[in-house]
Amino acid sequence: MSTTLLQAAGPPIELADEALDGLRAEIRGGVHTPEDDGYASARRPYNAMHVDRPSLLVRCAGTADVVAAVDFARSHGIELTVRGGGHSIAGLSSSDGGMAIDLSPMHAVDVDPDARVARVQGGAVLGDVDHETQAFGLAAPLGVVSETGVAGLTLGGGYGWLRRKHGLACDNVLGAQVVCADGQVRTASADVNPDLYWALRGGGGNFGIVTSFTFRLHAVGPEVAFAGVFYGLDDAAQVLRGYREYFAGAPDEVSAEAILFCSAFPADPHLPEPVHGQKALVVGAVYAGDVDAGMKELQVLRELATPLADISQPMPFVAVQGAFDGFFPRGQLHAYWKSLYARELPDETIDRIVQRAKDRPAGRSEFELAYLDVYPMGGAVSRVAPEATAFGERSAPYLVSLGGNWTDPGESGEQIAWVRGLWQELDDQLGTGSAYLNFSGREAGEEAQAATATATNAARLADVKAVYDPDNFFRRNHNIVPAS
Numbered sequence: 001m002s003t004t005l006l007q008a009a010g011p012p013i014e015l016a017d018e019a020l021d022g023l024r025a026e027i028r029g030g031v032h033t034p035e036d037d038g039y040a041s042a043r044r045p046y047n048a049m050h051v052d053r054p055s056l057l058v059r060c061a062g063t064a065d066v067v068a069a070v071d072f073a074r075s076h077g078i079e080l081t082v083r084g085g086g087h088s089i090a091g092l093s094s095s096d097g098g099m100a101i102d103l104s105p106m107h108a109v110d111v112d113p114d115a116r117v118a119r120v121q122g123g124a125v126l127g128d129v130d131h132e133t134q135a136f137g138l139a140a141p142l143g144v145v146s147e148t149g150v151a152g153l154t155l156g157g158g159y160g161w162l163r164r165k166h167g168l169a170c171d172n173v174l175g176a177q178v179v180c181a182d183g184q185v186r187t188a189s190a191d192v193n194p195d196l197y198w199a200l201r202g203g204g205g206n207f208g209i210v211t212s213f214t215f216r217l218h219a220v221g222p223e224v225a226f227a228g229v230f231y232g233l234d235d236a237a238q239v240l241r242g243y244r245e246y247f248a249g250a251p252d253e254v255s256a257e258a259i260l261f262c263s264a265f266p267a268d269p270h271l272p273e274p275v276h277g278q279k280a281l282v283v284g285a286v287y288a289g290d291v292d293a294g295m296k297e298l299q300v301l302r303e304l305a306t307p308l309a310d311i312s313q314p315m316p317f318v319a320v321q322g323a324f325d326g327f328f329p330r331g332q333l334h335a336y337w338k339s340l341y342a343r344e345l346p347d348e349t350i351d352r353i354v355q356r357a358k359d360r361p362a363g364r365s366e367f368e369l370a371y372l373d374v375y376p377m378g379g380a381v382s383r384v385a386p387e388a389t390a391f392g393e394r395s396a397p398y399l400v401s402l403g404g405n406w407t408d409p410g411e412s413g414e415q416i417a418w419v420r421g422l423w424q425e426l427d428d429q430l431g432t433g434s435a436y437l438n439f440s441g442r443e444a445g446e447e448a449q450a451a452t453a454t455a456t457n458a459a460r461l462a463d464v465k466a467v468y469d470p471d472n473f474f475r476r477n478h479n480i481v482p483a484s
């Protein structure tokens with residue numbers, strides 16, 4: 001018997017069972033082909049639009065497994081994908097017919113409360129980190145959905161509820177252990193391999209497989225002041241104007257999202273009854289500081305118009321981190337997202353996007369989630385120099401993210417067209433020319449390109465890629481081509 005595997009270049013190869021047995025002998029996690037029971041129990045990707053089936057799935061239990069898997073893929077020239085949390089919107093963590101390294105067994109989190117650091121393995125998801133760090137009243141700035149992978153999110157930047165106070169996830173990485181393309185395990189920090197350390201903070205999965213990160217932690221929680229306000233679409237333009245004015249002078253402690261839901265909410269008992277069947281604008285915000293001071297500070301965001309519903313209250317930080325989880329079930333939704341950094345948010349744009357939300361017809365899917373999300377930046381995000389880390393976009397006042405998520409695959413064309421149409425309109429008028437790659441979808445013909453997002457640092461990234469991955473072995477990612 002043999003297994004057919006895609007090669008990174010050239011025709012597929014047939015690998016005899018004896019070759020796989022050799023790999024099995026080296027791996028403590030598991031080596032699976034689609035026929036094995038273990039194959040089905042691997043972590044599923046989030047995006048049902050990219051349910052590719054690798055011919056070989058290697059579940060790594062530790063760094064030694066990762067080294068063995070990398071050596072095996074390289075020596076046979078096999079196309080390799082790397083799966084941390086599996087949340088890639090572009091479907092970059094699986095490929096038909098290749099080999100996937102699944103890091104989900106590597107999700108340990110070890111907190112040193114005195115030093116305020118945590119060592120986080122490369123397959124951990126956000127909820128793993130929050131669970132352990134909150135036991136000490138500490139937090140790493142990550143994202144806002146608890147099942148998202150720490151690795152992909154951090155390597156590509158990482159925006160969450162703490163960003164304006166404590167920066168991006170990548171800004172809080174003090175070091176990492178990386179298995180590079182040559183199979184060598186390297187440390188990356190300010191003192192050791194500083195070029196690799198620089199590149200990992202925004203350059204994505206281009207430089208190797210991160211088996212662990214060391215994060216700086218901050219005193220947050222266990223309760224935080226949280227605002228969650230649902231406004232009707234008739235008030236949405238007024239609310240977005242007020243939101244814009246507020247963030248022109250807001251304290252760094254406040255990080256927020258204004259999510260214009262362009263599809264109607266389901267009649268879900270977890271949602272306030274007045275929004276069932278309604279489109280709405282939701283303003284969500286967290287105050288990273290004293291809870292009472294925070295509830296006072298967030299009051300203004302609760303009074304931008306008369307809300308349909310207001311669930312603002314002091315909340316456990318872990319509950320805030322899981323607040324959106326129900327909207328994003330793993331493996332069930334087809335997803336196409338796009339983003340742009342916006343220079344401004346003028347009145348005409350606000351009026352236009354609200355009108356687009358009102359006019360958008362319901363899709364045919366049993367469940368759909370179409371939204372436009374405005375993230376104010378500034379604060380700690382903008383105090384990092386663009387060249388200080390590979391993540392170069394530091395000055396735009398807003399990130400605008402557009403999301404289409406739906407259940408009926410027959411609807412993909414319309415759903416994608418809606419996201420693209422609105423994105424194009426906004427990008428033409430407000431865009432800085434760069435996008436947040438972690439929020440970038442992909443369909444046929446759309447290559448995952450790192451160039452736009454990393455323009456400021458593109459040349460240096462290509463140089464570092466040439467040092468650590470000269471043959472572009474790690475290419476199933478928002479790819480950086482090695483400098484020649």
Ligand code: FAD
Nearest residue numbers: 084085086087088093122143144149151152153159205210
């Ligand atoms: P995976 O799909 O596992 O991997 C994607 C790519 O990351 C891989 O192709 C590889 O190149 C790289 N990679 C993964 N693990 C490793 C590793 N250990 N070493 C080296 N490379 C690796 N982003 C935000 O900034 N803030 C948010 O709040 C946020 N919320 C999200 C919510 C949902 C529901 C989803 C689907 C995405 C969200 N994102 C958010 C985007 C998220 O940052 C990206 O999807 C990111 O790629 C997820 O990381 P992952 O490890 O789960 O990805």
